[in-house]
Amino acid sequence: MRRSAVRDLLIGAVVLAALVLLPVLWPSKALIDFVIRGAALALFATSLNLLVGYGGLVSFGHGMFFGVGAYSFGLLMQRTGMPIPVAFVVTIVVTAAVALLVGAICVRLKEIYFAFLTLAFQMFLHSLIILWVPLTGGDQGLLGGIPRPPFFGIDLGDQRQLYIAACVLLVAGLLLMRHIVESPFGFTLRMIRDNAARTGFLGVEIFRIKLVAFVLAGVFAGIGGVIMSLFVSGAYPEFAYWTMSGEGIFMIMLGGITTFLGPTIGTVILLLLNDFVTRFTEHHGLMLGAIILLFALGLRRGITDFLVDHWRRTRTPAATRRGH
Amino acid sequence: MLSVEYLSKSFGGVAAIRDVTLEFPTGSLTAVIGPNGAGKTTFFNLISGAIVPDDGRVLLDGTDLVGMSHTEIVHRGVARAFQVASIFPTLTVAETLDAAVQAHRGHAGVLGRRFPLAECQERSREVMDMLGLADEADTLSANLSHGDQKLLDIALALILQPRVLLLDEPTAGMGPEERWQMIDKVYRLWEREKMTVIFIEHDMDIVFKIAGSIRVLCYGRVLAEGTAEQIRGNPDVIAAYLGTETRGH
Ligand SMILES: Nc1ncnc2c1ncn2[C@@H]1O[C@H](COP(=O)(O)OP(=O)(O)OP(=O)(O)O)[C@@H](O)[C@H]1O
Numbered sequence: 156m157r158r159s160a161v162r163d164l165l166i167g168a169v170v171l172a173a174l175v176l177l178p179v180l181w182p183s184k185a186l187i188d189f190v191i192r193g194a195a196l197a198l199f200a201t202s203l204n205l206l207v208g209y210g211g212l213v214s215f216g217h218g219m220f221f222g223v224g225a226y227s228f229g230l231l232m233q234r235t236g237m238p239i240p241v242a243f244v245v246t247i248v249v250t251a252a253v254a255l256l257v258g259a260i261c262v263r264l265k266e267i268y269f270a271f272l273t274l275a276f277q278m279f280l281h282s283l284i285i286l287w288v289p290l291t292g293g294d295q296g297l298l299g300g301i302p303r304p305p306f307f308g309i310d311l312g313d314q315r316q317l318y319i320a321a322c323v324l325l326v327a328g329l330l331l332m333r334h335i336v337e338s339p340f341g342f343t344l345r346m347i348r349d350n351a352a353r354t355g356f357l358g359v360e361i362f363r364i365k366l367v368a369f370v371l372a373g374v375f376a377g378i379g380g381v382i383m384s385l386f387v388s389g390a391y392p393e394f395a396y397w398t399m400s401g402e403g404i405f406m407i408m409l410g411g412i413t414t415f416l417g418p419t420i421g422t423v424i425l426l427l428l429n430d431f432v433t434r435f436t437e438h439h440g441l442m443l444g445a446i447i448l449l450f451a452l453g454l455r456r457g458i459t460d461f462l463v464d465h466w467r468r469t470r471t472p473a474a475t476r477r478g479h
Numbered sequence: 480m481l482s483v484e485y486l487s488k489s490f491g492g493v494a495a496i497r498d499v500t501l502e503f504p505t506g507s508l509t510a511v512i513g514p515n516g517a518g519k520t521t522f523f524n525l526i527s528g529a530i531v532p533d534d535g536r537v538l539l540d541g542t543d544l545v546g547m548s549h550t551e552i553v554h555r556g557v558a559r560a561f562q563v564a565s566i567f568p569t570l571t572v573a574e575t576l577d578a579a580v581q582a583h584r585g586h587a588g589v590l591g592r593r594f595p596l597a598e599c600q601e602r603s604r605e606v607m608d609m610l611g612l613a614d615e616a617d618t619l620s621a622n623l624s625h626g627d628q629k630l631l632d633i634a635l636a637l638i639l640q641p642r643v644l645l646l647d648e649p650t651a652g653m654g655p656e657e658r659w660q661m662i663d664k665v666y667r668l669w670e671r672e673k674m675t676v677i678f679i680e681h682d683m684d685i686v687f688k689i690a691g692s693i694r695v696l697c698y699g700r701v702l703a704e705g706t707a708e709q710i711r712g713n714p715d716v717i718a719a720y721l722g723t724e725t726r727g728h
């Protein structure tokens with residue numbers, strides 16, 4: 156039962172219903188904004204964890220796909236006048252194509268080389284955005300707002316409706332990623348993470364599995380970017396900057412990499428920290444750094460890793476399972 | 480039949496395998512022995528395609544395996560277990576074997592369904608039962624006893640339904656009692672599955688007791704081959720072993 160698809164769908168439906176009801180019970184613009192940003196970043200963090208947690212592929216450049224998603228969607232809406240659903244699908248195709256290209260070059264490399272080459276690609280993309288002013292607006296970002304023409308009676312120009320759309324994308328995206336990690340493919344990915352050499356001896360083409368994981372993770376990060384670009388009605392070079400990838404790493408480290416929802420929880424924690432800490436101090440980077448250090452040195456893992464471990468240890472003396 | 484002809488491999492200046500020619504008849508149970516550093520593991524690495532020889536051939540029923548990728552060699556029916564158990568620490572025993580079966584059958588990349596695939600579980604159960612791992616099905620591999628980790632490694636090789644099974648020191652690091660249990664399992668496996676089994680072993684009692692025939696490697700060369708009786712009385716072998724003497728784990 157524990158890996159049942161039906162159970163996941165039920166949980167997804169309940170969570171979605173709760174999210175949709177939330178602003179009805181507690182009408183607050185701040186809450187709506189928080190959840191929309193959270194949806195974008197949680198998809199991004201969870202997609203990064205497909206690579207880091209499940210595949211053992213530590214990417215330092217995952218933010219590039221968040222940026223690609225935001226910019227291609229923004230540009231398509233500004234320049235082609237496509238309906239939103241079409242632009243959404245085209246954005247997914249574009250992100251997948253970029254991820255395929257970058258992945259084909261990067262995933263063959265071993266750990267640190269993989270990490271740095273992904274980072275290099277991200278820097279390249281960021282420079283391209285800064286330099287290609289006529290297309291991207293350079294360091295100003297995509298200005299003038301992103302048109303959001305209504306489709307199927309949905310108007311994403313309305314913050315309430317955008318909220319619901321973000322929640323739907325969040326839950327659907329998480330369910331899809333959950334399905335991926337619980338599929339035969341997901342377990343092959345875990346095998347590669349644990350022992351790539353032996354996985355090869357079982358007849359698995361490791362390159363192909365890693366590449367598919369890289370592309371899938373890129374696509375979900377891109378969807379996060381789309382939500383963000385709708386939220387800010389634009390796209391900024393920071394979306395594709397290395398700090399974006401760094402935040403992704405923070406979020407999954409805070410929340411934990413051995414549970415599926417760890418990155419989502421990490422996202423919420425980071426956003427809350429951001430909001431509260433900036434309210435009380437100007438040294439917000441310093442505070443965040445200290446808190447992250449606390450996690451790293453105190454718990455030595457993310458919050459959900461810690462809780463799951465603790466729960467298992469109190470339940471049975473000899474834990475038989477860990478995380479995924 | 481598996482045979483190697485004029486097989487050689489050096490690492491830098493060290494000749495790990497020199498001009499080795501050996502035959503392993505189909506369905507035989509053969510022990511490969513030799514002092515530490517004799518080249519035994521390298522010999523398995525060459526047969527299984529983990530490394531490429533400098534010279535020589537590896538023939539499986541007449542087909543030369545040299546130059547094939549290890550994946551290809553696996554598909555031709557040569558599987559191995561490792562000197563240090565090579566397993567997947569964060570997967571349970573059942574998950575490991577289910578995932579191995581699906582990989583072997585070409586379903587490693589399936590995205591549209593949930594793990595485990597029902598049609599793969601029968602085979603993984605079967606192998607678990609064969610090696611007596613069924614009680615540990617839901618145990619995390621990292622938490623298995625040393626002996627069970629070695630068994631799981633062998634189970635992974637069996638999943639591939641090999642014609643030739645290479646076991647690199649299946650009893651390494653075990654106490655005397657556990658050792659005999661392990662070797663008993665290997666022996667029964669060989670009897671039942673009728674495959675060619677080649678195993679590396681340091682314990683002479685075990686070797687003389689169960690191996691139908693024995694190959695002795697020393698400094699990368701074949702020092703002797705024959706039945707237990709022939710090897711027991713071979714002066715070269717005695718000299719080689721008196722010189723280094725068995726390492727007592
Ligand atoms: N990949 C390698 N690179 C360099 N030298 C190697 C490599 N593999 C093996 N050797 C060398 O080849 C020789 C044979 O090693 P091998 O591991 O085959 O011995 P072995 O008979 O299995 O020994 P043991 O009983 O200790 O397992 C040793 O001198 C070893 O140092």
Ligand SMILES: [Mg+2]
Nearest residue numbers: 519520521562
């Ligand atoms: Mg060895």
